[in-house]
Amino acid sequence: MLKPSRPGLQMPAWLAPALLALALLGCSRTAPEERLRAAMSELQASIEQRDAKELESYLAQDFVGPDGLDREGARRMAQVLFLRHRDVGVRTGPEEVTLQAGYATVRFSAALTGGAGGVLPDSAQVYDVESGWREEEGTWRLTSVRWTPKFQPAR
Structure with a gap:
């Protein structure tokens, strides 16, 4: 048992293990997900x-x-979108995360918004998105993404 810092004070027996547990929780790594x-x-x-x-x-x-979009192409595509639209937002549906040894797949629905919540582009569209991720030295990086329009226009 720990010695009291002042005579007459006793540390309750349960306090030392509780403090140790809290210290260990503070040092633990964040869960991958x-x-x-x-x-x-x-x-x-x-x-x-x-x-x-x-x-x-x-x-x-x-x-x-x-269509073979690479890292540089994705950045350029984003720049064009940002130049065309002053306000850009992303509205996503619930994510379905599948983790497997340093890799992850995340599926969700998404819509890009602009201005006062209007949908981008001018024709409203929601997309089903599937993204691939890889953990690199504790940091998650997007390795792939594909999106499919949720609604097909009437012909």
Whole structure:
């Protein structure tokens, strides 16, 4: 048992193990899914702040998007979108996260918004999105993304 710092004070027997447990919790690493969700939120914030360079920092060097879109192409595409629209936001549906040894797949629905919540582009569209992620030295990077329009226009 620990010695009291002042004579006459006794530390309750349960306090030392409780303090040790709290110290260990404070030192523990964040769960991979929690770090992944934080990276996704930060990526979304970079889009809403219209920061293409910050957005690019979340993309893996070997990032691949639709039609062979690479990391540089994704940054340029974001720059064009940011130039065309003063306000950009992302509205996402619930994420379905699948983790497997340093890799993750995240599926969700998304709509880009602009101005006072209007949908981008001018024709409203919601997308089903599937993204691939890889953990690199404790940091999650987006390795792939593909999106499919949820609604097909009537012919």
